[in-house]
Amino acid sequence: MTTLHDETEAVDVSDPRLSRFEIVKEGARRDDIEIVTYESQFHGTDSKAEKRVVRNIALLFFIAGIAGIAFVVFYIAWPWQFELGNTLSDYYTPILGLSLGIALFCLGFGILAWAKKLLPHEVSIQKRHDGGSPTDEQKITGQTMLFVAEELGQGVQRRPLLKGAIGLGLAPLGVAAAAPLIGGLIQNPHRDNPPMMFSTGFNSAFNNGKQVRLTRSDGTPLRPEDVSTGGQLTVFPGIPGGATNEWADSPTLLIHLRPEDADVARKNADADPRNKGSMWGDYIAYSKICTHAGCPASLYEQQTNRLLCPCHQSQFNITDNAQPIFGPATRRLPMLPLTVDDEGFFVAARDYKDTVGPDFWERP
Amino acid sequence: MKRRKVDLAQAPVTLAKGVDERYQVATPLRALLNKVFPDHWSFLLGEIALFSFIILLLTGTFLTLFFDPSMQEVTYHGPYAALRGVDMSAAYESSLRLSFEVRGGLFLRQMHHWAALLFVAAIVVHMARIFFTGAFRKPREANWAIGVLLFLLGFLAGFTGYSLPDDGLSGTGLRIASAIMLSIPVAGTWISASIFGGEFPGHLIIGRFYIAHVLLIPAALLALIAVHLGLVFKQKHTQWPGPMRTNTNVVGERMFPRYALKQGGFFMAVFGTVALMAGMFQINPIWLFGPYRASEVSSASQPDWYVMFMDGLVRLMPNWQIYIPIGNGYSIPPLFWPAVVGLGALTTVPMFYPWIEARRTKDKAIHNLLQRPRDNPERTGIGAMAFTFFLVATLSGGNDVIADKFHISLNAMTWAGRIGLLIGPPLAYFLAVRVCLGLQQHDREVLAHGVETGIIRRLPNGQFIEVHQPLGPVDDHGHPIPLEYGGWVVPKKMNRVGALAPAIKGFFFPVEKPAEAPVSPALPPVTAGEQREEITSGR
Numbered sequence: 001m002t003t004l005h006d007e008t009e010a011v012d013v014s015d016p017r018l019s020r021f022e023i024v025k026e027g028a029r030r031d032d033i034e035i036v037t038y039e040s041q042f043h044g045t046d047s048k049a050e051k052r053v054v055r056n057i058a059l060l061f062f063i064a065g066i067a068g069i070a071f072v073v074f075y076i077a078w079p080w081q082f083e084l085g086n087t088l089s090d091y092y093t094p095i096l097g098l099s100l101g102i103a104l105f106c107l108g109f110g111i112l113a114w115a116k117k118l119l120p121h122e123v124s125i126q127k128r129h130d131g132g133s134p135t136d137e138q139k140i141t142g143q144t145m146l147f148v149a150e151e152l153g154q155g156v157q158r159r160p161l162l163k164g165a166i167g168l169g170l171a172p173l174g175v176a177a178a179a180p181l182i183g184g185l186i187q188n189p190h191r192d193n194p195p196m197m198f199s200t201g202f203n204s205a206f207n208n209g210k211q212v213r214l215t216r217s218d219g220t221p222l223r224p225e226d227v228s229t230g231g232q233l234t235v236f237p238g239i240p241g242g243a244t245n246e247w248a249d250s251p252t253l254l255i256h257l258r259p260e261d262a263d264v265a266r267k268n269a270d271a272d273p274r275n276k277g278s279m280w281g282d283y284i285a286y287s288k289i290c291t292h293a294g295c296p297a298s299l300y301e302q303q304t305n306r307l308l309c310p311c312h313q314s315q316f317n318i319t320d321n322a323q324p325i326f327g328p329a330t331r332r333l334p335m336l337p338l339t340v341d342d343e344g345f346f347v348a349a350r351d352y353k354d355t356v357g358p359d360f361w362e363r364p
Numbered sequence: 365m366k367r368r369k370v371d372l373a374q375a376p377v378t379l380a381k382g383v384d385e386r387y388q389v390a391t392p393l394r395a396l397l398n399k400v401f402p403d404h405w406s407f408l409l410g411e412i413a414l415f416s417f418i419i420l421l422l423t424g425t426f427l428t429l430f431f432d433p434s435m436q437e438v439t440y441h442g443p444y445a446a447l448r449g450v451d452m453s454a455a456y457e458s459s460l461r462l463s464f465e466v467r468g469g470l471f472l473r474q475m476h477h478w479a480a481l482l483f484v485a486a487i488v489v490h491m492a493r494i495f496f497t498g499a500f501r502k503p504r505e506a507n508w509a510i511g512v513l514l515f516l517l518g519f520l521a522g523f524t525g526y527s528l529p530d531d532g533l534s535g536t537g538l539r540i541a542s543a544i545m546l547s548i549p550v551a552g553t554w555i556s557a558s559i560f561g562g563e564f565p566g567h568l569i570i571g572r573f574y575i576a577h578v579l580l581i582p583a584a585l586l587a588l589i590a591v592h593l594g595l596v597f598k599q600k601h602t603q604w605p606g607p608m609r610t611n612t613n614v615v616g617e618r619m620f621p622r623y624a625l626k627q628g629g630f631f632m633a634v635f636g637t638v639a640l641m642a643g644m645f646q647i648n649p650i651w652l653f654g655p656y657r658a659s660e661v662s663s664a665s666q667p668d669w670y671v672m673f674m675d676g677l678v679r680l681m682p683n684w685q686i687y688i689p690i691g692n693g694y695s696i697p698p699l700f701w702p703a704v705v706g707l708g709a710l711t712t713v714p715m716f717y718p719w720i721e722a723r724r725t726k727d728k729a730i731h732n733l734l735q736r737p738r739d740n741p742e743r744t745g746i747g748a749m750a751f752t753f754f755l756v757a758t759l760s761g762g763n764d765v766i767a768d769k770f771h772i773s774l775n776a777m778t779w780a781g782r783i784g785l786l787i788g789p790p791l792a793y794f795l796a797v798r799v800c801l802g803l804q805q806h807d808r809e810v811l812a813h814g815v816e817t818g819i820i821r822r823l824p825n826g827q828f829i830e831v832h833q834p835l836g837p838v839d840d841h842g843h844p845i846p847l848e849y850g851g852w853v854v855p856k857k858m859n860r861v862g863a864l865a866p867a868i869k870g871f872f873f874p875v876e877k878p879a880e881a882p883v884s885p886a887l888p889p890v891t892a893g894e895q896r897e898e899i900t901s902g903r
Binding site: 092100104105114125128130189190196245247294329 | 563
């Protein structure tokens with residue numbers, strides 16, 4: 001490349017009479033660039049317009065500096081520690097943003113004004129070199145690569161033992177390299193007993209075979225009279241850590257239906273082989289974990305007896321086995337069979353019969 | 365011994381010579397300094413994404429110094445009274461500490477979040493620019509595909525970051541992510557169990573997302589951004605058509621000094637915008653959401669804007685479940701289609717668009733000149749279709765908020781979204797194509813007849829005619845000779861061809877551009893603009 005240009009060099013750069021810009025132009029020429037115009041945007045030196053632009057830019061830089069100092073002062077001196085109520089510390093973040101924003105804006109616009117207004121206006125044209133290398137270059141490189149492939153490929157073809165050795169000897173090594181990286185991550189979702197995909201904290205296996213109590217989030221058990229008619233309460237399995245995310249599938253909605261609704265609900269539940277006899281009195285309990293995407297279906301509409309999931313708006317009919325009636329959920333919310341133990345506290349008669357939570361492939 | 369005099373003025377020369385002797389940089393460095401960039405405002409959209417990414421790296425590094433990616437249960441004792449005594453994960457607690465107990469911590473956290481939103485937004489707008497102007501055509505197909513990958517990585521970076529504070533919203537997002545993994549046929553439960561290290565939520569996910577968010581994804585982003593910019597550099601930027609501009613040249617400014625300086629100023633302006641937004645506009649107030657509890661969620665829980673389209677699609681999906689009655693029975697839940705197939709298709713199919721279009725049009729030529737959207741109505745229509753789909757899906761991601769604020773039935777919103785998703789895009793396609801054709805026609809009309817002057821002339825016979833200003837030469841009868849369309853703006857107003865003086869002088873740009881308004885940017889005026897004196901009282 002360089003030698004090519006040297007032959008056609010138009011300007012002798014060692015010529016001491018050349019101005020610096022002429023040398024720059026020559027450099028641009030060597031990079032296939034023609035500088036068409038490069039002229040000041042002002043008429044004459046020290047024009048009024050130029051002075052005004054310089055003043056504006058200087059002003060912007062000064063404001064940037066002042067705002068920058070203000071930022072540092074605010075950062076250090078403004079009361080920043082959070083306190084409850086209306087205090088000066090509420091304005092700490094806004095004032096930092098305002099001062100830093102102004103500083104950076106003024107700096108940015110100052111630089112932009114400098115570039116756009118003070119620097120000479122320029123139009124340059126550079127040639128593109130699209131469309132691949134010269135054909136002889138393409139040919140030489142192509143042949144070189146084919147040569148390499150041939151050397152290796154024919155070598156293998158002539159030596160069948162090598163072929164087998166590569167296939168059988170090296171391929172397992174690749175698997176061996178991948179195995180420890182990926183293998184450690186793989187978890188069998190069905191390895192636990194009881195299986196984690198199909199059981200919740202209400203499974204008596206987690207409570208030494210005893211029925212699991214329904215508890216509040218603080219772990220205290222519940223009596224039927226703790227939930228008023230028409231009321232609802234989120235309950236958790238009464239096992240250690242039952243209300244934590246450890247048992248993310250277990251949160252359950254305990255609803256005390258009004259007598260007339262309870263009759264409808266009981267009729268529908270008893271007509272269903274899986275939910276038959278799961279209610280206790282006028283109480284009914286559904287899994288709170290939406291069967292669509294696993295959000296808590298927590299919006300209970302008392303008047304219409306609907307349960308709405310706020311994430312994707314699936315709606316379930318409480319009095320009809322929590323069948324989905326709108327939205328993307330396909331499957332009803334599982335019902336927890338309720339009963340009361342000797343001490344009068346709510347317990348789960350057994351774990352959920354249906355699988356709790358979002359659907360998956362192997363759910364029967 | 366005589367001490368050699370150090371010639372300070374000569375020092376840079378000596379240093380430069382020394383460097384060149386070792387690394388031979390003179391020629392490549394000059395080529396870099398001289399590289400010509402075409403200029404247009406729409407070429408700066410990608411830059412906003414780049415600058416946001418730099419801000420993200422800076423603020424993100426600061427955040428890691430305080431954040432604890434642990435799901436260990438701790439009890440909060442900090443200054444935020446409403447949460448005192450509440451059990452929460454160490455991740456959430458450290459996020460609260462970062463917000464309340466680190467000087468300027470909240471500011472930098474909000475800066476990080478706003479920069480992330482801006483990053484993805486800039487990517488989307490930049491991609492729209494590339495798409496509608498046909499900048500993805502040969503030889504730039506691969507760079508388009510890399511751009512789509514960058515969007516996907518930005519999406520993943522955003523989602524993992526959103527999950528880290530382990531507040532009520534991010535935990536719910538994780539729960540949905542786990543449900544999406546579960547919905548995958550055959551392997552779903554295995555994938556979810558492997559990623560979460562057991563059943564949701566387990567104890568590992570925050571730590572795993574953390575390393576993905578601060579190392580794996582940023583490294584991939586950085587590498588792809590480097591390749592992306594390297595290709596722009598190597599292949600040279602596209603340019604709009606215009607006088608002097610051909611498919612084989614670049615008309616613009618050399619990178620140094622003016623172009624680079626402008627970029628620097630623009631970076632500072634973007635940085636300033638993010639700082640201003642971070643200070644003035646609250647984003648993700650995690651202390652209001654509380655720690656994540658599997659049993660709690662509030663209504664109006666929306667993800668960040670770029671995830672809303674997916675959430676919207678999930679909301680609109682009808683409850684169609686596929687049952688496969690083999691053995692115990694298997695099922696494919698409806699969540700699978702919008703969340704896995706939908707996201708997969710929406711991020712991979714666009715990747716192949718350059719090749720699809722080239723195949724359809726049998727176009728094998730190299731294109732360095734951009735097309736105005738109107739000049740390719742079909743592509744513009746497809747783009748309009750895609751954006752309408754995205755818009756309806758995104759709006760549906762907040763349909764509960766819209767229903768609440770405008771007192772519309774929630775179910776009606778869902779149905780409107782379902783119907784809109786089906787009829788909106790074809791309608792947008794049709795409208796866009798018609799608008800493109802109309803604009804094309806108007807361009808040709810002005811080229812053939814000239815600019816409307818707004819002057820009505822009455823002929824001797826009483827007839828009124830409108831006077832047109834021809835844009836080119838006229839024939840013997842005074843009729844304009846029709847001009848060829850050049851693929852660039854056709855002046856359609858008299859002041860575009862030099863009939864009006866600037867309306868306002870001074871710092872602000874003239875409201876009406878004066879005579880010297882170039883037909884295309886970066887083209888010098890044919891003649892130097894006439895100097896106009898201010899009208900004075902004539903003292």
